[in-house]
Amino acid sequence: MSENQINLYMLLRQALAAQIDLGMGEMVIGSSKTDLSPSKLLSAIQTRKISAAEAIAGDSSTPQGMQATIEMTIEPAYDSLESHNAAICTCQLCPLGKTRNKFVYGVGNPNAEVMFVGEGPGAEEDRRGEPFVGRAGQLLDKILAAMQLDRSKVYIANVVKCRPPNNRDPQPEEMNQCMPYLREQIRIIKPKMICALGRIAAQALLNTTTPLGRLRGTWHQFESIPLLVTYHPAALLRFPQYKKDTWADMQIIMARMSNNS
Numbered sequence: 001m002s003e004n005q006i007n008l009y010m011l012l013r014q015a016l017a018a019q020i021d022l023g024m025g026e027m028v029i030g031s032s033k034t035d036l037s038p039s040k041l042l043s044a045i046q047t048r049k050i051s052a053a054e055a056i057a058g059d060s061s062t063p064q065g066m067q068a069t070i071e072m073t074i075e076p077a078y079d080s081l082e083s084h085n086a087a088i089c090t091c092q093l094c095p096l097g098k099t100r101n102k103f104v105y106g107v108g109n110p111n112a113e114v115m116f117v118g119e120g121p122g123a124e125e126d127r128r129g130e131p132f133v134g135r136a137g138q139l140l141d142k143i144l145a146a147m148q149l150d151r152s153k154v155y156i157a158n159v160v161k162c163r164p165p166n167n168r169d170p171q172p173e174e175m176n177q178c179m180p181y182l183r184e185q186i187r188i189i190k191p192k193m194i195c196a197l198g199r200i201a202a203q204a205l206l207n208t209t210t211p212l213g214r215l216r217g218t219w220h221q222f223e224s225i226p227l228l229v230t231y232h233p234a235a236l237l238r239f240p241q242y243k244k245d246t247w248a249d250m251q252i253i254m255a256r257m258s259n260n261s
């Protein structure tokens, strides 16, 4: 896609997301209604090329002139993590784009069975452009090693790709803007399970305000993919007493991996 197409796609996606936030459940595309639930919308967009004019104006009442003026098609589906990364790495959709040092896309195996998702890059990640490379990342590496895994076998990403200044929590609007990127990563990787690291990632992925303590210990679903919640490694550095619970969570994941093999 050209840069113009990408920018238009982003604008359209924001407009559609706003409609969904406002409670719209379906929209008219062409002569048929399209369910706006995330999975159905993604499926609709993947299987059909929808002209920008159609997406904006709706049905066949779209003026011919407008159709001619905006001859863009929405093609959000990328065939590889590399092409997706290349398309979005200069993103400035939210204020975090202005303050980041490096865009932090993700790292690991594009065919990973398990995907770990944190909330956002910290200072070291922002400096190096790779997720989980600071002290918390080193602890995550140890956890993976205890599971007989490493970064070449899993995929690691964050909800937001740019560092929130002063390590503050990402704001809901920032996560909303960035979430489609994570959703696309997940669509490309097709992990068999997702592990949400920490409250913010878990609540963002599950669209809930339920406390982490009540989310742990049971499987949830993110767009039909089993999702387990555990503590963020940074929390384990501050509260080592949670390591035992974290290991219990990892054993749940290992048991599922074993069942899948």
Ligand code: SF4
Residues within 6 Å of the ligand: 091, 092, 093, 094, 095, 096, 097, 098, 160, 161, 162, 174, 177, 178
């Ligand atoms: S955090 Fe996400 S939405 Fe915001 S500028 Fe970075 S990539 Fe774009």
